[in-house]
Amino acid sequence: MYDYTAQNDDELAFNKGQIINVLNKEDPDWWKGEVNGQVGLFPSNYVKLTTDMDPSQQ
Structure with missing residues (x-):
């Protein structure tokens, strides 16, 4: 939903x-995730959850 610039x-x-x-997603405010090989925490309210597409539907 938004850009996020890491502060730490x-x-x-x-x-x-x-x-x-x-x-x-243990902490409701700060989730741990991975993007482009980088792992870290990010504010959960900056993103929108989507579900994985079933491979049989691709």
Whole structure:
């Protein structure tokens, strides 16, 4: 939904429209994810969840 610029070394920067692989949602405000080989925390309210497409539908 929004661009996010990391403020700390453990945070994940991304641009609007990038797909983030969510690794952990234990904290409702800060999720852990991976994008372009980088892993870090990001604010959950900056993203919108989508579901993976079933491979049989591709």
